[in-house]
Amino acid sequence: MLVAMTAYVCPRCRIESPTDALTWCCPKCRGPWDLEFASAPVSLPSLASRGNSLWRYEEALPPMRYAPEVTLGEGRTPLVPLLQAEAGAPASVSAKLDFLMPTLSFxxxxxxxxxxxxxxxxxxxxxxxxxxxxxxxxxxxxxxxxxxxxxxxxxxxxxxxxxxxxxxxxxxxxxxxxxxxxxxxxxxxxxxxxxxxxxxxxxxxxxxYFLHGTKTYVYELWEELGGRLPETIVVPVGNGTLLLGAALAIEELLHHGLVDTRPALVAVQAEAVSPLAAAFHAGAEELGAPIPGRPTLAEGIAIPAPPRARQILRAVRATGGTFLTVTEDQIREAQRDLARRGLFVESTGVACWAAVRAAPPSPGLTVVPLCGAGAKTGLAA
The missing domain is CATH 3.40.50.1100 (Rossmann fold)
Incomplete structure (x- = not known):
């Protein structure tokens, strides 16, 4: 019999299940699992000699027997400036190019x-x-x-x-x-x-396990910035997998004393399908009655009832962040604007840049992800 080194746990019911079981959800509430796993601190100086994949942060990742067999060298995507701070304008914005992954998405x-x-x-x-x-x-x-x-x-x-x-x-x-x-x-x-x-x-x-993979997005920012994090991290949110991974990483880095402050998490939804934004601004802890959605160019975040809604709302509030929404016209223009800057990104992946362009960024460094390549969908009509 295999001995599970980690365990699934339901964040609502506290029911546990071994990770070697095929039970994909909590048997009581049918909600998603969290992972009962304690990370160890990552040594920043040691990273210089490590390979370019997610496994460079192995202390922070759940133990994986077959990691070498499956990696495709994912991660370590570039961080490039989009907006530089100037005199009288202390904000700067950089983009993390997660569309430069083996399958062209984060x-x-x-x-x-x-x-x-x-x-x-x-x-x-x-x-x-x-x-x-x-x-x-x-x-x-x-x-x-x-x-x-x-x-x-x-x-x-x-x-x-x-x-x-x-x-x-x-x-x-x-x-x-x-x-x-x-x-x-x-x-x-x-x-x-x-x-x-x-x-x-x-x-x-x-x-x-997926969230523990997406949390490496923030570990890479921490490494790239020499052991600190940006003041604001903007993420697109449908099911919230990148946002919740980012929240995991932030809490781990704080717990291990590797950062001193918690960046604000700013979540972006398409105005056409924005149940989380509506719940957040209503002060709710859960989603309310279903809100009919409309077609949107941001198909990857058009999720009317995300199963982890409660966790997403809590994570944004814990960092002092907020929710922003973007229109279809803003998405179209953001995609074209990025293309003129040399970055061809699919329409879902430009939502965060659309939001930052519409709302002046906060002081300090703001980072947006460019999550999927434009070659996947083409230019939005």
Whole structure:
């Protein structure tokens, strides 16, 4: 019998489950798992001699038996200035180019963790297939890292997903299941498949290993800035996987005395689908009654009912941050503006730059992520 070195735990019910189990959610409330795991401090001077992948921060990551087998050298993406501080204008803005990942999106940070864990389960005969659901980028990342690990993958996507993303997923050998309906209908179909015996649900929402991958985004900022963090970290939020990973990293760095202050987390949603922004500005701790969404260019964050909503709202408030929303016209113009600066980013990935352009940035350094390559979707019409 395998001995789990970490455990899943429900943040609501405090029910625990070994990570070697295929139970993808809390059996009581059906909510997503967190990971009961204590990180160790990362030595900044030691990083100079380490390899360029997420595993350079191995002290901060859950133990992974098969990390070397699945890495594609993800991480260590460039940080480039977009707006320089000037006299009388003390704010500066830099972009972290997470679209320069092996599958051209930040989702590789979490997918490599899921693939390493899935390979562990497969090698010990606990799982024989991997199921994921996605609006495109997460599915592509799971398919790519699944291929790297030699795993059979089934990816559920909404009908109408970008043909270029579907081509990418299929190129990696994964089977695509197109679901009639919206993103939530797709997630329901995948969860039904995940309940079948021998299935590992590689969910970027429900499985906390994904969040421990995305937290390396902030560890990289900390390293790049010489042991400090920016004053403000802006992130796009649909299911909140990048934001919650960032919050994890911030708390770990504070706990280990590696930083002294907590950056403000500013969450960005498309105005057309912004349930979290509405709840935040209403002072609510949970989502209210469902708000009908409208079509948006930012398809990757068009999530009407994110399962981790309570955690997302709490994380933003804990840092003194806020929620911003952007219009479709602002998204279009932000994409074109970045392209004129030499950065071709997909429409979801430009949401944060659109928000910063519309609202003057706070004093100090603000960092925005550019999360997906424009080649995945093309220029927004």
């Amino acid at each position: 989702k590789d940070r979490g997918a490599v963790m899921l693939a390493a864990h899935a390979l562990h389960l497969t090698e010990f005969g606990l799982s024989d297939r991997v199921v994921a659901d996605s609006s495109g980028n997460a599915g592509t990342a799971v398919a790519a890292y699944g291929a790297r690990a030699g795993l059979d993958c089934l990816v559920y996507v909404p009908r109408g997903t970008s043909p270029k993303k579907l081509e990418q997923i299929r190129a990696h050998g994964a089977e695509v299941v197109e679901v009639a309906g919206d993103r939530e209908a797709t997630a329901r179909a995948a969860r039904e498949a995940a309940d079948e015996p021998g299935t590992f649900y590689a969910s970027h929402v429900y499985n906390p």
